[in-house]
Amino acid sequence: MKSITRQKPLEEVIQQVRSFDQIYILGCGTCATMTKTGGRDQVIKMKESLEGLDKTVTGWAVIPIACDEMTEVAMKENERPIRNAGCVLVMACALGVHRVSSYTRNPVIPALDTLFIGLEEKPGLFKEVCAQCGQCVIGETAGICPVTECNKGLLNGPCGGTNEGKCEVDKNKDCAWTLIYRKLKAQGRLNLMRKYQPPKNYQMVPRPKAARISIGEENRE
């Protein structure tokens, strides 16, 4: 999974940390490094920006995978400078922010907005491919998710707004259903497009989502 993030405008970060003179900064070595939003270079740049505002940066680190449990170990190693800070500014996706916040009593402030989970199509171009709806249909839509990629999330084929394979909303964007159609046709499975897809069950998209997944007896706590 790749969590796609965007840096918040610096003014918004400054606004959020305005009451703290001492700040500790955490970056993430995985997704936020890949998106160049919370890697080493961005963390150092943030440190310089904050110091330029007469803030004290008590320390910084780039945690290998901010969202996993090893974050606790990394934070223990940096316990003192974290404790000396008034807040922890986290340059990771929201999962990393939540992980970090569970290991410190300090206020935790995100420096990034978490946009979606997606894939890097071309260097620097990230595309959402899954809306995490809990009812995967891509087995019948040639591996292309209409819930995510169609502006209207349509399940039964294209809307009348598509033209020359492009989306009604954005002429530069491919119509998801035209892509599905072409791929199913090439696979000799166009009959799948004729199948009626019933309305989605939005009870399957609860907020907050939670799942108990069997991990085998030996791994049970």
Added chain:
Amino acid sequence: MTVSKFKEALNSGKFVVTSELGPPKGTNLDQMMHHIELLKYRVDALNLTDHQSSVMRFPSLGGCLAVKERGGEAVLQMTCRDRNRLALQADLMFAHSRGINNVLCLTGDAVVVGDHKGAKGVFDLDSVQLLRLIRQMEAGKDMAGNDLDGAVSFCAGACCTPEASPIEPQLIKFEKKVEAGAEFFQTQAIYDLEKFAKFMEYARQFPVKILAGIVLLTSAGMAKFLNANIPGITVPQDLIDELANAGRGRGLAKGIEIAGRMIAALKKDSVCDGVHIMAIGKEEVVPEILAKAGL
């Protein structure tokens, strides 16, 4: 139970004519009422658009009631853009209770093409699912399978785009709409009669009535605008030239002539079951179009 006069017209074998009205943006209904009075006995039914192009307006349902109260036959346009399944069912029951017997099931334009770009698009159902919902409610059940105390009854239809490219995905969806219970189709604007005749050859396999969409052209510029901006509409160059050559201030008259000519041709050769006229703000001239068409 009330009967749909529109359905009777569709089944009578006559060449059916419907026309579209856009409700006002605001509560001044004068112009809409004027258009209803002007057209209610000239056409078989009047469609009222539902936030056309995602621009917020007086509701389709309100317009339909006005048609009904004035003795006309209304087709409720219902999009899935702004209502979830509860609201859609409530509106269907209300419409039925007030004698609105016809509904055109549409997915609806995307929110961002309209004038409330920050709104949340709903699209809880799509047009195919909405058609099925109507048939389920007619059987006395709501969408959750609960019994209704009093069912609904509608002549239900949908839209299709005979000039879309690629066409096959649209035809597959057309068939899904037929299977879901669509009784009639009002098409997106057609201009290429040969292409449309080919579509009709295909559509004739199915037990549904097809009303060809006639969008009034008012100038060569407007035709070019449609080509550039409205998906599924292609105005051929010879029509653009005809409009351009009509001379200053003669565009509208030429557009009326073209629309009338097309309708007459469709009727003469019994290409389809009727036409759906979309004058888009120029409803005033629909009687002239009908006159030019010999109707």
